[in-house]
Each structure stands twice: as C-alpha cells, then as structure tokens.
Amino acid sequence: MPSPADDASAHAEALELAAAGQDDAARALLADAVRRQLDPEAINDLAVLAHRCGDATEAVALLEALTHLAPDHTAARENLESLREIPAPWPPRLDRIAADGAVAALIEDHAELDPLRPGWMQRLEFERQLSVVHRDDEQWLVPGYCATCSTHQLFRCDWVSTWGGTPNFRERLHCPRCHLNSRQRLVTQLVKAMGQPPYYVYELVTTFYQWAATTLPQVTGSEYLGHDVPGGSVINGLRHEDALELSFADDSFGTIVSCDVFEHVADIDRALQECARVLRPGGTLILSVPFDPDSQTVQRVELRDGEPVHLLEPVYHGNPLDQEKGSLTFYDHGWDLVDRMRSAGFSRAGVVAAWSQYHGYLGRGMQFVLVAQR
Known part of the structure; x- marks a missing residue:
C-alpha cells in the first residue's frame, strides 16, 4: 500500500x-x-x-x-x-467524445458540415444494419462506454420510438446505471466540458435533472406548470418557470442546460433572449432539440390571443407531467437557430456534431447539440 x-x-x-x-x-x-x-x-x-x-x-x-x-x-x-x-472554454474540448475515432466537431458555419458528409451514409447504413439484426427483438443490448458514469455498460435499445425504419437511437440506448438515453448522455459530456456554476436546468422531475442535482454544484431546476402561474412559484414541490419570462435576475447563472424543451416554446426568439439575459457574461447555453442542419426552422403553431393556432398538423412529444397528452411542438428547428442565438445576444454560437458507436451516440447518422456563449 x-x-x-x-x-x-x-x-x-x-x-x-x-x-x-x-x-x-x-x-x-x-x-x-x-x-x-x-x-x-x-x-x-x-x-x-x-x-x-x-x-x-x-x-x-x-x-x-x-x-x-x-x-x-x-x-x-x-x-x-x-x-x-473565467468564461467557459470556447471552442469546447471534444477530444474525449472522439476518443474512438468517431465524429465530434464544433460547427459555427453551415459550410463546415461538408467535411463530415462523406461518412454520413456509412453511419446511417451501420444503424440500419443494426436494426435489421434486431428486427425481431423486442429489446436488446448494445455494448459501449457511458461517459456519464465513466464505466462500460450495455445500453438498452427497443422499438418504442422509431425513425425511418430504425429505432430512434437518439431517444433510446439507455444506460442501466444513470438511466439516461443517448442524447442526454451526450449533453452531460458537454456540460462536463463547458459548464460552470451556478446551473439552471429546464426540467425538475426527470432522470437528467437527478444526474445534474447529484453531480453538479449549485443547480436550479424548474418545470412549466401553466401560463397563469407566477414565475418562481413552488407548487407541490415543483418550481414553475416560463421560458418566455424567467423570474431570475440578470446575470444569475454560469450555465443553462435545456434538453429537448425549446421546440415546445411559443416564441423561440424571446426564449433565447431570456437565456442570454439570465446568463452572466461568458456564460454558456447548452441546448438540444430535434434539429435538421440542412433546413430552416418551420413554425408549426402560433399563439393568437393566448390560444394555439395550428399552421401544420399537430405533433406532440412526451411530457413527464402530462403523459396522456404530451407537449405540443411549436417548431421544427433548422440551421437558422444558430443565427437566432447570435441575434438573441450570444457572442458565439454553433452546433456540436457527434456520432460514436463506442459511446452509444447513435441516431440519424449524426447527433447535434447547440451551444452558445454570451
């Protein structure tokens, strides 16, 4: 010894x-x-x-x-x-994500995606072949390394959520230890690389918030409980915040994390402006949404006199507070979301593009997480 x-x-x-x-x-x-x-x-x-x-x-x-x-x-x-x-590092350090020779890059200009395109079809084909092998399996295990837990794990996959004939890998591949799915685990790695306290997380009743609250210092979480609830109110132990009108003072946080929330806000530009307002100078926004880098954002719903008016067929995503109905999707986000972040008051903005078989970061040939620095 x-x-x-x-x-x-x-x-x-x-x-x-x-x-x-x-x-x-x-x-x-x-x-x-x-x-x-x-x-x-x-x-x-x-x-x-x-x-x-x-x-x-x-x-x-x-x-x-x-x-x-x-x-x-x-x-x-x-x-x-x-x-x-000290401001968070920019660009974020991504070498640990790409330790297996997979894809990890910060893209600040759309043209910077081009060098990543040659392998895109091969990655999609790998995902398709993996799906073919398990097409008759209700559930199966995929070996990999969970960077959230810092251990090798067998990620759970199934057909509960699908995309184009394959499982929606972005929403599957749950780690049996931290219980986070593929996209959530990727976000935790970026939080570790870029995050500084205090932290604000746009969720409170999820496994992601449990990870944040037990891993990070000075974490505040919230849920949206209704348009008539005052910001900062606590109801049945849950803090309410409206992304369009946060109750926090200016310069309150070092890092804001949002996991698949901003496709559900009624005004994306106002929500981003609120993020910039409550972040201190040099603070970081880490934001995941369903994202198509080769499209422009499409608004599916708008509010008129406080009531939703559907511009396209309604789409709902899962909501832990309303599992029967879910959350209405207001936007299908595209590349202009990066420009909107800059317009909202962020000095730097871009997209982390990542795909790793080793880490279990699969889905549509590439995953994307938006990052910005005030």
Whole structure:
C-alpha cells in the first residue's frame, strides 16, 4: 500500500509532468494520490489541472470541497473565485467524445458540415444494419462506454420510438446505471466540458435533472406548470418557470442546460433572449432539440390571443407531467437557430456534431447539440 511519502512523490512527479505540458498524465497521477490521501495542496493542484484539461465542473467541485476541508486555505478560495469569473472554454474540448475515432466537431458555419458528409451514409447504413439484426427483438443490448458514469455498460435499445425504419437511437440506448438515453448522455459530456456554476436546468422531475442535482454544484431546476402561474412559484414541490419570462435576475447563472424543451416554446426568439439575459457574461447555453442542419426552422403553431393556432398538423412529444397528452411542438428547428442565438445576444454560437458507436451516440447518422456563449 503506498505510503504518504509515496503520495508526496507522486504529487511532485505530477507537477513535473504539468510543467512539461503533459496535463492529462499529471492529472491522472495526482488524482490517484488524492484518492489515497486527502492532502489539501494536492487537491488544489488537481483542481488547477482539471481546469487546464477543460473540466471546469470538476475543478469547481474540488475547490468547493477543499474550502470545506481546509477553510483557511487561501489559494483554494482565491482559485475558486477566479474560476467563477473565467468564461467557459470556447471552442469546447471534444477530444474525449472522439476518443474512438468517431465524429465530434464544433460547427459555427453551415459550410463546415461538408467535411463530415462523406461518412454520413456509412453511419446511417451501420444503424440500419443494426436494426435489421434486431428486427425481431423486442429489446436488446448494445455494448459501449457511458461517459456519464465513466464505466462500460450495455445500453438498452427497443422499438418504442422509431425513425425511418430504425429505432430512434437518439431517444433510446439507455444506460442501466444513470438511466439516461443517448442524447442526454451526450449533453452531460458537454456540460462536463463547458459548464460552470451556478446551473439552471429546464426540467425538475426527470432522470437528467437527478444526474445534474447529484453531480453538479449549485443547480436550479424548474418545470412549466401553466401560463397563469407566477414565475418562481413552488407548487407541490415543483418550481414553475416560463421560458418566455424567467423570474431570475440578470446575470444569475454560469450555465443553462435545456434538453429537448425549446421546440415546445411559443416564441423561440424571446426564449433565447431570456437565456442570454439570465446568463452572466461568458456564460454558456447548452441546448438540444430535434434539429435538421440542412433546413430552416418551420413554425408549426402560433399563439393568437393566448390560444394555439395550428399552421401544420399537430405533433406532440412526451411530457413527464402530462403523459396522456404530451407537449405540443411549436417548431421544427433548422440551421437558422444558430443565427437566432447570435441575434438573441450570444457572442458565439454553433452546433456540436457527434456520432460514436463506442459511446452509444447513435441516431440519424449524426447527433447535434447547440451551444452558445454570451
């Protein structure tokens, strides 16, 4: 069993690796030492390395734990305050998503999608063949690595939701440990790479919120409970917020996360403006919606005198608070959503395009998550 002297030696070796620019190796070595012995100086240095490796969430969590463990540790308090003032990294670090040689890229201009297109048909064909193999199976397991749990898992897949003759992989491939599906697990990886507290999440009764509340520091969640409910009200333990008129003060959050909510808002531009308002300068919006990068946004419903007027055939998606009816879809989002984010007050905006067999990020040959920085 390693002794305290061995851990001190590992700490010194980690600092030498960091000085040589080998931050990932230094972080791994120092993390092992900290797990064996909670040395305040080592924890502080590990937090600095985590931030340099693009993991601001872990850096803040380590420093917050250290300030409780050693309240008089001046460097930890100063580092914590400075981290909270530093904007999230842009572009986000995506190398861990593409560790298996799959696709992971930040696209800020539509033309940047072109280099990704040659493999699109091959990825779609892989998904089709996987579906053919399991066409007679009610449920099956797909091996992969859950980055949310940091463990290898067997992801559950079925035919409950379909797309074009295949399972809707984006909504399936649930991890048996964290219970998150493919798109949710991808979002957690981006949150880990880009997120900084405090966090606001547009959900409260979901498995994604449970992950956020138990993993991230300073998390606020909410649900939409009706147009006549005052913002910030708590009913039966649920906080109500209207995306078009958030009750929070300006500059309240470091990160906002929305998982498949903004196709259901009545005014997408106003909702994005509210995000920009309550984010602090340098704060990050991480936003997933059903998204077609080669189309423009189509409005399916508009409100007139407070009542929905259908411009196209009504479409409803699942809603944990109304499982019988679901949530009405107001928009089919396309590439102009990136431009709308910039117009709403974000200085940078783009789309993370990702597909990984290893991580179980499948679906339509490519998944997309929108990201923006105020």
